[in-house]
Amino acid sequence: MNKYLAKYLLYYPVTLLKGEFVAKYLEFYERFQWKDPTAIAAYQSRALRELVRYAYFNVPLYRTSFDNTGIRPEDVNTLNDLKKLPCLEKEQLRSHHGKLVATPRRMLLSRKTTGGSTGQAVTILKNADALARERAATWRGYRWAGIDVGDPQARFWGVPLRRKTEFAYKVIDFVANRTRLSAFGIDDERMEKYYRRIRRFKPSYFYGYVSIMNEFAKFVENRGYVLPSTVIAIITTSEVLDGPTRGYLEKVFRRRVYDEYGCGEVGSIAHECEQGSMHIMADNLIVEILTDSNGVDGAGEIVVTDLFNFAMPLIRYKLKDYASLSENPCGCSRGLPTLRRIYGRAYDMVIDKNGKKYHPEILMYIFEDFKDRYGTIKQFQVTQKDLTTLEIAIVPDEKYEKGAESIIASAIRDKVSKLFEVIVTYRTEIKREQSGKIRLVKSELHDAAGSQH
Numbered sequence: 001m002n003k004y005l006a007k008y009l010l011y012y013p014v015t016l017l018k019g020e021f022v023a024k025y026l027e028f029y030e031r032f033q034w035k036d037p038t039a040i041a042a043y044q045s046r047a048l049r050e051l052v053r054y055a056y057f058n059v060p061l062y063r064t065s066f067d068n069t070g071i072r073p074e075d076v077n078t079l080n081d082l083k084k085l086p087c088l089e090k091e092q093l094r095s096h097h098g099k100l101v102a103t104p105r106r107m108l109l110s111r112k113t114t115g116g117s118t119g120q121a122v123t124i125l126k127n128a129d130a131l132a133r134e135r136a137a138t139w140r141g142y143r144w145a146g147i148d149v150g151d152p153q154a155r156f157w158g159v160p161l162r163r164k165t166e167f168a169y170k171v172i173d174f175v176a177n178r179t180r181l182s183a184f185g186i187d188d189e190r191m192e193k194y195y196r197r198i199r200r201f202k203p204s205y206f207y208g209y210v211s212i213m214n215e216f217a218k219f220v221e222n223r224g225y226v227l228p229s230t231v232i233a234i235i236t237t238s239e240v241l242d243g244p245t246r247g248y249l250e251k252v253f254r255r256r257v258y259d260e261y262g263c264g265e266v267g268s269i270a271h272e273c274e275q276g277s278m279h280i281m282a283d284n285l286i287v288e289i290l291t292d293s294n295g296v297d298g299a300g301e302i303v304v305t306d307l308f309n310f311a312m313p314l315i316r317y318k319l320k321d322y323a324s325l326s327e328n329p330c331g332c333s334r335g336l337p338t339l340r341r342i343y344g345r346a347y348d349m350v351i352d353k354n355g356k357k358y359h360p361e362i363l364m365y366i367f368e369d370f371k372d373r374y375g376t377i378k379q380f381q382v383t384q385k386d387l388t389t390l391e392i393a394i395v396p397d398e399k400y401e402k403g404a405e406s407i408i409a410s411a412i413r414d415k416v417s418k419l420f421e422v423i424v425t426y427r428t429e430i431k432r433e434q435s436g437k438i439r440l441v442k443s444e445l446h447d448a449a450g451s452q453h
Contacts, residue, residue: 018128020135036335040337041079056072059312061100093265141268141279145232146232147233154178154203156208179197181216192219202230208238210245236249265319266304277330283336284307285307289325325337350416350443354419362416378395384441389421408422
């Protein structure tokens, strides 16, 4: 589809119908990025004061939490005052969902369910103004890569397993002018279809999981293929982009790679600029790094405050991801702060004995679908023991019924591969890795062999 038709006849009109003034905020954010750090901090402080006051008087969980710790809204005036407030855990978001929703509900709302790398599904309500700001910040980040609203996208991503959800995503993809290339069941036959689709679709950029683009790059290299001349950039997300993988993608695709960091609950958190710095979307959120005595290179857990989601405020929300901040100004002259390094989030590919590869996101979809239907799992983790065995560790809740494992095993054999033996075990908790992360899917094959292209 022509990018101007997509931009002005589809994307902007559809978002406007939802009450999202994306174009207005995009123009504002284009100017905002050049402000100096002092002005940006003052802007954040003003927004924070308004958010805290609103949350105290309209959101039950915050009212109770602040009162229990003796905090009044007027105690929070600057960014340094954030430390006075308690952090919000993912488990609280999941178990106290209703108490985090603002009352009364007088705003246009959207609902989003995200699984996250902890395997714990959470549902977020977001008001239209907050969504518009989120989208605007994202598009500004894409512009740093030479991409604009309406440009066609080849999306290396997951495909929902349920037909009803799949249809909705097809509509969304059409409005967004993108073609979705499934991350599931990767082999040469499917990669050939993807390549042919890309040649027909003529995208301006690739977007999606690092691991899938890496697999596609290997296929392109082996076949001696070249990308259409329309492709001008590669944008990676959702998984850690290490140096060797970045170099490999840029060598094979012959395009610059730009990284993105975000999460489903708050959207874009940081985007890579032309100079290679990961700039925080400070016009939308505040990022803190909670370091401890075990932290390396100033690294700690990422805590975010979404400044404009008044439907379901997230104040000092712990992401269970780890990063470090940079104190050095970027050569691009933008005043937006930067992340020095992001740790964690790396997923493992699952491989069957025939060599067919599956992105772990398909397992996330299977468990999300199971939770939607039965709602009886707190957490899960899938470990590939060898080429024929998947071990599923489940932390059940009080409603879980023994025998449900047969449903899970059947879904895995049906949606992933019939070649796997599925062994289900039960635990009281899923242990963290040394990095502090809980890996949703881990492969002992990869752990033994090490990372390689």
